[in-house]
Amino acid sequence: MSLSFENLEEVIDLVKNVHGFDLSGYSRASLKRRVSRIMDLYRLDFVGLKDNLVNTSGFFARFLMEVTVNVTEMFRDPAFYLALREEVLPYLATFPHIKIWSAGCSTGEEVYSLAILLKKQGLYNRSFIYGTDINSKVLDRAKQGIIDLKKMKEYSDNYLHTGSGDSLSEYYTAKYDAAIIHHDLRKNILFSVHNLVSDGVFNEFQLITCRNVLIYFNLELQERVFHLLYESLALFGFLCLGSKETLRYERLKDRFRLVNKKQNIYQKIA
Amino acid sequence: MADKLRTIEVLILACSAGGFRVLFDMLKALPGNLPIGVLVVIHRNAKYETNVEASIMSKCHIAVKVAEEKEPLRPATAYFAPAGYHLLIEPDRSISLDISEPVNFCRPSIDVTMQSVADVYGAAAAAVLLSGANNDGAQGMRAIQQAGGLCIVQHPDDAEIGVMPEAAIALGAADLILHDDELVTLCQKLNNYILTGNQPWRN
Numbered sequence: 392m393s394l395s396f397e398n399l400e401e402v403i404d405l406v407k408n409v410h411g412f413d414l415s416g417y418s419r420a421s422l423k424r425r426v427s428r429i430m431d432l433y434r435l436d437f438v439g440l441k442d443n444l445v446n447t448s449g450f451f452a453r454f455l456m457e458v459t460v461n462v463t464e465m466f467r468d469p470a471f472y473l474a475l476r477e478e479v480l481p482y483l484a485t486f487p488h489i490k491i492w493s494a495g496c497s498t499g500e501e502v503y504s505l506a507i508l509l510k511k512q513g514l515y516n517r518s519f520i521y522g523t524d525i526n527s528k529v530l531d532r533a534k535q536g537i538i539d540l541k542k543m544k545e546y547s548d549n550y551l552h553t554g555s556g557d558s559l560s561e562y563y564t565a566k567y568d569a570a571i572i573h574h575d576l577r578k579n580i581l582f583s584v585h586n587l588v589s590d591g592v593f594n595e596f597q598l599i600t601c602r603n604v605l606i607y608f609n610l611e612l613q614e615r616v617f618h619l620l621y622e623s624l625a626l627f628g629f630l631c632l633g634s635k636e637t638l639r640y641e642r643l644k645d646r647f648r649l650v651n652k653k654q655n656i657y658q659k660i661a
Numbered sequence: 662m663a664d665k666l667r668t669i670e671v672l673i674l675a676c677s678a679g680g681f682r683v684l685f686d687m688l689k690a691l692p693g694n695l696p697i698g699v700l701v702v703i704h705r706n707a708k709y710e711t712n713v714e715a716s717i718m719s720k721c722h723i724a725v726k727v728a729e730e731k732e733p734l735r736p737a738t739a740y741f742a743p744a745g746y747h748l749l750i751e752p753d754r755s756i757s758l759d760i761s762e763p764v765n766f767c768r769p770s771i772d773v774t775m776q777s778v779a780d781v782y783g784a785a786a787a788a789v790l791l792s793g794a795n796n797d798g799a800q801g802m803r804a805i806q807q808a809g810g811l812c813i814v815q816h817p818d819d820a821e822i823g824v825m826p827e828a829a830i831a832l833g834a835a836d837l838i839l840h841d842d843e844l845v846t847l848c849q850k851l852n853n854y855i856l857t858g859n860q861p862w863r864n
Contacts, residue, residue, distance in 0.1 A: 420749035460761040
């Protein structure tokens, strides 16, 4: 089904007015692709899409699920986890409590990866990880801590490349076609809904990961979210962005020290 | 063809397995004062670092770089889609990166970039599809064609692996089928075709 950029603006307005959800700061090219995909999936034309958004109960939840990108992996970019272990964790180890926020955590693979990393370094017991997403459905999946065993094989390969020295299988139990993350790795984790567009600071963190979320936002919204992340960081806390995302705002640049250019890790210094 | 080339404001070069050599020859042939930007989509594994851009850069007259998100398209510059990301174009003609699901096992997907370019540039796009072992790019070429843009396909006889060009041809999404030497000559002479005053940065 075809959707023009003008149609897309109408959808954005409608979603804001009817559901109070502000998509206006989202990059249009990706959003258009996602919304077109939903129209194909449900065999809707533009009028049908609008009708369902307004009149079909439960449709908006499915719309939101499809419109946001929920692709994630355990230990995605192994070099990033290597950098965390070598350059960030020794510093975090000096704190009595380590609070971590995984912003835009989707189905939780990154949160569990961080938990395993901390466990291996003997830091998990004094850590607490908040995983947030705008989408409550993906968080329901995240809370289960159950991962497709086939995917786990791929993640094991990622884990191997983080140079941690042990095997990922030490952290889950395989049963039938699924891998269940060990219970002791799940006790210091909380998954909850948070919208980077409209919600504010909810705690103070020593480490925030917000990877491959900002690429879906326009520059204006990116700047707002950068401020939110800055405000949510403790002094000398760390901010991790996706490998193709940049902290490009002059005013904020001075307040961060670049820790690892390649892996996009920054430390708040002012 | 010359008519369509007069008004192009962006050029897409896309290839997969077996297409790198002619792709590089084409990039090297593009003139340093090319008035438009070039988008390059190649299939490569995100797990292994490649320095394709760095190795070709010094041999080109135009600038060559990895595309960065929200960066506006400049003339005489080739932007490579980063491994592991789809490359899209925003309505303001800046670059967007997207890490959503691979399309037909490809990320970057040639189809995704071409469809996005067709959406934004319409008839002002030209696309070249080279050698490759799958169907990626065929739907994208059709989108470019339907928007009025120009679609050029490497001659399957010249392609190391003809599957990709053949898929586009089978869809009827090839306005021109060119041999390797013709593709390189076209790049060399591209400025002769593009209408002066048609520079995309004129506003």
